[in-house]
Amino acid sequence: MGTHWRLLDTGSISAARNMALDQVILNARSSNQVPNTVRFLQFSPHCVLVGYHQSVELEIEEHYCHEQGIEINRRITGGGNLYWDESQLGWEIYAPKNTPGIPQRLENMYRLMCEGVVVGLERLGVKAHFRPTNDIEVGGRKISGTGGTEMGDIFLYQGTLLTDFDVDTMLSALKLPIKKLEDKHVSSFKQRVTCLKEVLGYLPPIEEIKAALTAGISEVLGITLEPGALTETEQKSLDKEQIRFQSEEWIRGMRTIPQANDLRMAEHKTRGGLIRVSLRLDVDRQCIKSAFITGDFFAYPSRSIMDLEAALKNSSSQPAEIAKTVNQFFIDHQVSIPGVEADDFCQALCLACGKAGESSNAEEL
Incomplete structure (x- = not known):
């Protein structure tokens, strides 16, 4: 490779600054x-991050976060809402898609990238496994979520x-469906992550964790990792980009739910994540006036969802036409x-078109 x-x-x-760095290094x-x-x-102070295709107002308990000094930001990658406290460790890999040995099929590439971390965790005495589509688990419980x-x-x-x-704190900072459930269900949710x-009964020093992951990634990708620093160009670009990533325009993503009496909402669960659809309809003309699509999936190219919304604007709300x-x-x-397939978006859109206009549905989403 x-x-x-x-x-x-x-x-x-x-x-x-972390989100700006993702963009700077990618550039x-x-x-x-x-x-x-x-x-x-790593993050300091603690923060919550929405995925690129998500809406802050649908995913984050903003009042709680402001009270607790929890920063709010948006990733350049897809996926779901995340809470990062100061102990968590993030890992990232930047490389060409045609790098020898890296699969072209996305789901196979996901598996390979995760395998490096799995091998790294083994060095710490943790028996981990890749769980499709993009998680790493220990004993059936999630220890690392990934995406790109x-x-x-x-x-x-x-x-x-x-x-x-x-x-x-995570449960308080994020809007999650389980908040409406009984305590036993919340306990069940907690058992899904570790x-x-x-797992180990103690927390190894952060440098030991980093060294193990470095060794695992190096072994699986067949590379030599040499400690380095940002270039002067990256550093200058970072100082400029950070201003954009601090802005409300970036954090909000201009992703605001359409305001209208004929707002229709629906959600559709897929293997690759949850699709949430909000539509403003002209019922008489059987027309989608505007569409707002969010979710915790990973779309390539990243602008696909906004472009799909544009394609749906003023289009027919009939199922056959939506599919077309x-x-x-x-x-x-x-x-x-x-x-996630095209048909999954068709199902979500048709479900929304078929619902009565109940703006109270927003609470459930």
Whole structure:
């Protein structure tokens, strides 16, 4: 796969700076200014992040976060809402999609990227496994969620390793369906995730964890990781990009739910994540006036969902026409969403079109 890659450890920094760094390194690698790169990242202060295709107002308990000093930001990658406390460790891989040995099929690429972390965890005495589509688990419980994005011919693949996790703060900071459930269901949810401290009975020093993951990634990808630093160009770009990633325009993503009396909402669960659809309809003309699609999936190219919304604007709300619009869009734009098909979006849209206009549904989403 090419032998010498750069290893970056950017330490504990703010959410905006970390998100800006994702973009900066991706830009630098896509213009061939830097080598293939593996980065370790941490957050300070603690924060919540929505995925690129999500809406802050649907996913985050904003009042609680402001009260607790929890920063709110948006990733350049898809996926779900996440809470990061200061103990968590993030890992990222930047490389060309045509790197020898890296599968072209996204779901196979996901497996390979995760395998490096699985081998790293074995060095810490943790028996972990890849769980499709994009999780790493220990004894059936999730210890790392992963996902990615791309720019041109370069991909960014990233994951979160749960070390010593504060589940209760996470439940308070994120809007999750389980909040409406009984305590026993909340307890069941907590049993779905685990962390290094729980698995091992103690928390290894962070440098030991990083060293193990470095060795695992190196072994699986067949590379040599050489500690490095940001280039002068990356550093200058970071200072500029951070301003954009601190802005409300980025954090909100201009992803605001349409306001109208004839708002229809629906959600559809797929293997690759949850699709949430909000539509403003002209019922008399059987027309979709505007569409708002969010979810915790990973779409390639990353702009696909916004472009799909544009394609649906003023289109027919009839099921056959929705299918024609969506399927043609997927073909024309070469859309790829692991675990999600064009038909899944058709189902979500048709479900929303068939619902009575009950704006109270927003509470349930």
